[in-house]
Each structure stands twice: as C-alpha cells, then as structure tokens.
Amino acid sequence: MTDRVVLAYSGGLDSSVALGHLVEKTGAEVVAVAVDLGYGGEDPAALRRRALACGAVDAVVVDARDEFAADFCLPALQANALRHGGHPLLQAVARAAVVKQLVDAARLHGARAVAHGCADGDWVETGVGDLAPELEVLAPARDFAWTRAEAVRWVRERAVPIDVTRRSPYSADRTALARPAGTAPQAGDPEEIVVTFDRGVPVAFDGETVTAFEAVRELNRRAGGHGVGGLADVEAPGAVALVTAHRALEAVTLDRDTARFKRTAEGRWGELVLDGLWFAPLRNALDAFVETTQEHVSGEVRLLLHAGRAVVDGRRGDGAPHDSTLDTRDEGDTVEQLWDLPSKRDLNK
Numbered sequence: 001m002t003d004r005v006v007l008a009y010s011g012g013l014d015s016s017v018a019l020g021h022l023v024e025k026t027g028a029e030v031v032a033v034a035v036d037l038g039y040g041g042e043d044p045a046a047l048r049r050r051a052l053a054c055g056a057v058d059a060v061v062v063d064a065r066d067e068f069a070a071d072f073c074l075p076a077l078q079a080n081a082l083r084h085g086g087h088p089l090l091q092a093v094a095r096a097a098v099v100k101q102l103v104d105a106a107r108l109h110g111a112r113a114v115a116h117g118c119a120d121g122d123w124v125e126t127g128v129g130d131l132a133p134e135l136e137v138l139a140p141a142r143d144f145a146w147t148r149a150e151a152v153r154w155v156r157e158r159a160v161p162i163d164v165t166r167r168s169p170y171s172a173d174r175t176a177l178a179r180p181a182g183t184a185p186q187a188g189d190p191e192e193i194v195v196t197f198d199r200g201v202p203v204a205f206d207g208e209t210v211t212a213f214e215a216v217r218e219l220n221r222r223a224g225g226h227g228v229g230g231l232a233d234v235e236a237p238g239a240v241a242l243v244t245a246h247r248a249l250e251a252v253t254l255d256r257d258t259a260r261f262k263r264t265a266e267g268r269w270g271e272l273v274l275d276g277l278w279f280a281p282l283r284n285a286l287d288a289f290v291e292t293t294q295e296h297v298s299g300e301v302r303l304l305l306h307a308g309r310a311v312v313d314g315r316r317g318d319g320a321p322h323d324s325t326l327d328t329r330d331e332g333d334t335v336e337q338l339w340d341l342p343s344k345r346d347l348n349k
Contacts, residue, residue, distance in 0.1 A: 004029045005138060006111040008102055008124070009059065011047045016054050016162055017151045018117030018140040023055035025144065030115070032059040033105045035098050037068045038213060046161070053160045062105070068097045069213035072278075073239075078200045078290050078297075079269045080243050080250075088229075088239040089273050092123070096278035099127030106135055113138050123276035130279035190306035192313065193222060195245045197301070200294030202242060215242065227308035241310040245301040253296045253317040262293055 005022060009015045009032035022030050032051035034044070044061040051059035072093050081089040102114045102124070115138035116124045125137045146154070155162050196204035202215040210218060216238040223229060224237035250259065265286050272283045302314035 002027065002029050003113070004031065004057075004109060004111045005113045005115050006031050006033055006102055006106040006109060007056075007115040008098060008117070009034045009047070009051055009056075010117075011042055011050055011162070012117075013151055013155065013162065014119075014141060015117035016050060016160055017146060017154050018115065019051060019054040019056055020154060020158065020160075021140045021144050021146070022115060022138065025140075028113075029057045030055065031105065031109050031111065032056040033102060034059070034061045035101045036061055036063050036065060037094055037097060038065040038217065050161055053158065058109075060105070062101050064097060064101055066211070066213050068094075069211070069216055072097045073216055074201060074212050075287055075290070076273075077202075077239075077242050077246055078294055079266050079286070080247050081266070081270055081273065082243055088236045088243065089270055090236055090239065092273045092276070092278075095123045095276070096127060096273065099124060099131065099278075103128060103131045103135065106132065112136060115140060117141050126276035127279055130277070190304055191222060191226060193219075193303050193305065195242070195301050195303060196299075197246065197249055198298050200246065200291075200297040202245075223303075223305050223310055226305040226310075228305055228310045230308060237310075241303060241305070244310045244312065245303055246297070248301050248312040248315050249299050249317055250293075250297055252315055253299065254293060258293055262290070265289055 003026070005026075005028045007015065007019050007022065007030050009019065011034060015032075019030055019032055022028050032047075032054075034047050034051075036044075047061060048059040076089060076093050081093065105111070106114050113136040114124065114128050117140065118124070119139075119141050121137070121139050121142070124139075128135050128137050194206050195202055196207070201212065202210065204210060205215070205218055219238035219241045222237075223241040224235055226237075229235050229237035229240035250262075254262065269283060269286045269290070272278070272280055272286075277283055296317075299315065299317040301312060304311045304313040
C-alpha cells in the first residue's frame with residue numbers, strides 16, 4: 001500500500017517544490033492542505049490547481065478562520081502576547097493553528113506522516129509530537145536541500161502556475177493577525193473606537209456586536225488604515241490595538257497581586273509559544289490561570305487611532321477592584337479590613 005502524507009501547503013515556492021520532491025523521490029500519495037487563517041489572499045481553486053500540478057493526489061483548503069480567532073487569537077489576547085518592544089507573537093500563534101489542522105487532516109485522510117516545506121520546521125515536529133506522536137514528520141526542504149535557483153528551475157520545467165523569480169522567490173505570511181507590510185494606506189484624520197470587553201473577550205465595537213474573528217478583522221481594517229501595528233516586515237494592527245485596549249482595561253479591573261503575577265505568567269506563556277510549545281501541558285495550565293483572571297475584565301476602552309498609534313483615551317471597568325461599599329473607612333475600620341478588599345470583592349460576586 002502506498003504511503004499517504006499530508007503536506008502543509010501555502011501555494012508558495014517552497015511548499016510547491018516540497019510537494020513535488022515528496023512525490024518524485026518517495027512515491028508517496030501527497031494530500032496538500034492549505035489553511036485559511038483569515039487574511040484571504042489567493043483563490044482556493046488556484047491553490048488546488050497548483051498543488052495538483054505539483055503531483056498531489058488531492059488538495060484541500062481548510063476554513064479555520066473562526067477556530068483560529070476563538071481558540072488561538074483570544075488566548076493570545078488575554079495573555080497580552082507581546083514581545084520585543086511590543087511586537088505580537090504573530091507567526092508562532094498562527095503556526096500552532098496550522099499544526100492543529102494538519103493533524104486533523106492526517107487523521108481524516110489516513111496519512112502516516114505530516115510534511116512541511118520549511119527549512120526551520122521544528123515547530124511542526126514539536127506540535128505534531130505533542131498532539132499526535134504516532135505521526136512521522138517529514139521535512140523535504142531539509143532532507144533534499146535544494147537551492148533557490150534549483151527550486152525556481154523545478155517549477156519552470158514542470159510549468160507549475162506560480163509567479164516567482166530568482167530575485168523574488170519568497171512569499172509572506174498572511175493571517176487574520178498579520179499581513180505583509182505596506183498593504184494598507186494611512187488615513188489622515190484621527191479615528192475613535194470604543195471596544196467593549198466581556199470577561200476579557202472583545203464583544204462589541206461602538207456598541208455593535210462582533211465575533212472574535214470579526215473583532216480582529218475590523219480592527220485590522222480600521223487601525224491598519226492609520227498605520228497602527230507596523231513591524232519590520234508585517235503589519236499587525238488588529239493585534240496591537242486589541243492588546244493595547246485589553247491591557248488598559250486589566251489595569252483598572254485586576255487587583256494588584258493578580259496583575260503582578262499575571263505579568264510573570266505572560267512572559268513564560270510567550271516563551272512557550274515562541275518555542276513551538278503551544279500544546280504543552282504548562283501552556284495549557286497557564287491558560288487556565290489566565291482565564292480565571294479574566295472573570296472581572298469587563299468594560300469599555302476608548303481608543304484613538306492616528307499616525308501609527310493606538311492610544312487609550314478613556315476606560316471604564318465593570319469589575320473594578322475598588323468597591324466603595326466594602327471600603328467605608330468608618331470609625332473602627334482596621335488595616336486588616338482594608339488590606340483584603342480584593343478577596344472580599346471576589347467573595348461578593
């Protein structure tokens with residue numbers, strides 16, 4: 001029986017050549033799996049034609065937009081997942097979502113292995129090992145080690161419908177969280193937006209209800225129009241604006257000790273995700289802690305979007321740690337009565 005392999009397929013040069021080499025060098029039946037994480041991009045029919053031209057026995061495009069937003073973007077938002085001076089953990093979060101879809105596809109199609117076209121695919125091996133240790137991980141780019149010139153020549157010789165040259169053979173990551181830099185014009189006048197949170201989840205913009213995916217997409221559009229979230233080679237306006245608003249609301253809804261420890265947990269959370277350990281037990285445990293902290297993170301944050309910045313212009317927390325009915329400061333009040341106000345607040349909810 002011919003082995004079946006599921007390949008992470010972006011439609012770019014690397015994954016196309018990886019697909020072809022798997023077919024030609026190993027004789028495996030390759031199912032190309034493209035994962036839609038929300039940015040859009042190429043037509044699914046075009047991706048399918050390209051994968052079949054490279055030798056795939058089947059090609060599928062998985063619509064993972066809502067799952068990506070709810071199960072990956074939201075935990076990252078609630079963990080305030082920023083690093084290196086405020087850059088969101090874009091690629092690492094997206095990679096975890098892709099691994100989840102690859103494992104699901106491998107089980108659906110009866111594959112014995114998962115493959116990728118990356119030279120640095122440790123994240124695939126780590127994630128698949130955590131989710132499905134019975135699956136082998138293949139890395140044709142590493143095993144067959146073709147040069148860029150050889151890759152370009154390979155697709156040209158086989159008339160694969162892909163627009164690539166030796167001078168520009170690279171593709172850019174596109175997800176609901178990120179897009180290539182310079183893809184949105186900057187607006188001139190400042191814009192105000194009120195973000196409503198319910199237990200750490202953005203649920204409305206300017207009073208209009210939104211889903212998790214709609215929240216990221218809408219802020220990508222509105223904040224991106226003002227140049228917010230511009231990084232070295234990608235733009236992440238939605239992620240930067242949402243984390244800015246979320247942090248501002250936490251500042252007026254979390255008690256001091258919880259907020260202090262959460263900052264420590266956020267740092268370790270980010271390290272795990274960067275190391276490809278999204279599915280590790282410790283990250284799941286940290287998620288449980290973060291979720292608990294979000295019980296009181298409800299309210300509204302007013303953001304001002306302008307000139308590449310998302311600035312907090314006002315905030316109101318429904319679960320603020322100060323409660324005037326508990327903190328009376330009447331005659332007879334003691335230090336002990338005032339010291340444990342955060343605990344009293346939780347017991348009275």
